[in-house]
Amino acid sequence: MTTANALTIPGLETVYDALATAIDQAGPEKAQLFLVKLALLNANALADPEQFSGHIDAALKDL
């Protein structure tokens, strides 16, 4: 999926580490809840339900 405002490689690496660390911090029981909260916060920042649906479709692929 390509978007106009993509992350830089260093930016992507920062997000990668931060997300992995936060999932570990939330712990296995709360990881799902944490990820859903995060998705809602990101969706609100995105402010575009259609684009968010596109993200859902992309994430559902190849599970």
Added chain:
Amino acid sequence: MHQPTTEARPSIYYQYQVFQPWLASRHPAQKRQQVVIVGSGPSGMVTALELARHGVASVVLSAELQFSQGSRAICFTRRSMEILQQVGVAERMTEGGLPWRFGNSFYRGQRVFRMEAPHDPDDRFFPIINVQQQYMEEYLHDACQANPLIELRWGNQVVQVEQQDGYARVTVDTPEGEYQLESDWVVAADGGRSPIRSAMELQMEGASYEGFFVIADIKIDLPLPTERLAYFDPEWNPGNTILMHREPNGIWRVDYQLPVGETPEEALRPESLKARIDAQLEMIGFGGTPWEMDWSSVYSARTLTLPDYLHGSVIFTGDAAHLLPIFGVRGANTAFQDAQSLAWHLAFVVKGLAGPQLLANHSAERVGAAREIIDEAGKSTRFMTPPSAGFRLLRDAVLSLSLTQEFVRPLYHWRTSRPHEYTHSMLNSAGDDNRLFTAGPAHGAPPQNVRLGADDFLLDHLGGGFDLLYFTEAAALPAPLQQVVDVTRARGVPLRVTAVGAARPVAGADQTLADADGHLRARYGVQASGAAYLLRPDQHVCARWLTLDATRLQAALATALPQ
């Protein structure tokens, strides 16, 4: 032989009267009725009262000998009060009721959302008023008793409805045995478990949700205002929701969700009820306050409707026609709108003022309303009682975020019942100026109430037939309009003309509202004399014009009453 209990139902605050059963042997042989209404709940009695207002007699059959058990429906919306005003019981509702407009949602001891329902100075009634259903039924029953066109038969249980050619034969069981009753029309207002619906093997469409809720009414003295209280995921009932409402007569409604797997029988055991109510009182800071149980029941959320309410001579209405979740107070409040709609559509067909299409329109409009409610209520229900792991996860994420994140808090709003707008009704006039208005109620919308003076509102002056609001400063109604009005009335169609905007009574109008400050005109988007609104007998708008002429009035009336 039908033997309803003759023992008065128990209640802390309401003294039940046990009525005498109606027995066929004590009455002369019966002619065929025009309308038989099965069920004496909110939809049955409002249908009877509105039919009578249009001059149509009815027989109302109640299987029981007394009003319903427990408080049941307790929250009545503004639109319900406007409908109850039309049938003459709004004053008694107001006298005994507790009005309110705020709702609060709590999570982890924090108030995370406060709903403030708007209260326009132009509205006579509050957004919601709490009255126990027995009182509401008593007020409606008294109004029925006072009406010579309504015959209410207690202890009469319908056991069979047979469709005949153009009428129905109803078999009624009573304490002395069965009798038969013929009727051109049968209104099935026999409640959510509608035996008539079951016997006719009609299938409802929609969804049922798994969670059970307990409703318990307790007598307790709590120093809290009349506001809705909702508690999410409390420690004593993890993952579930608790609702509380103040009722009149020192009663509180406590409504809580059951843990998955618990049966209604287990939940209604006295020790189970006590433990949970004590835990809830403890959580809100009133542990140890003495209380007494009045009534308890169990329900589950369903969003179901029949796809058509008209089946031969039988018309379904209220809970018999659809089952709606109580989140958003949609049971009785929807039933009143159903009944108001049904009564005028049916009355006009019975009186030969319109063809059978009018009843098909009633069904189409109210099925549409039920589907809209199902869509809205489904959202609230999925939040209150998540139907799957995904919905539960999202709900829990929203609860958690709501402690710090403003943007998710509106999801706590449970979309209180509001009147459906019949925007695409076949009764709306095609050639009017609906689209040219920039304000005021549009096609199919219920009317906007307007305060005219102290204890004087627009809706006090409307209803009972078609209403033409004609905005004019002239001394008289134009002759061509007057002629259409006269011809319409000569045909038997009730049409009241209300002139708005003239200082002196307008000749040809039944009443004149001066509207000296122009406020009514402003609310209706009227900028010049000659504009008009046509309201149906249920007060919904079916035509509006910037400049009314006789031809277009005639056309609108013809569209509203298809032959």
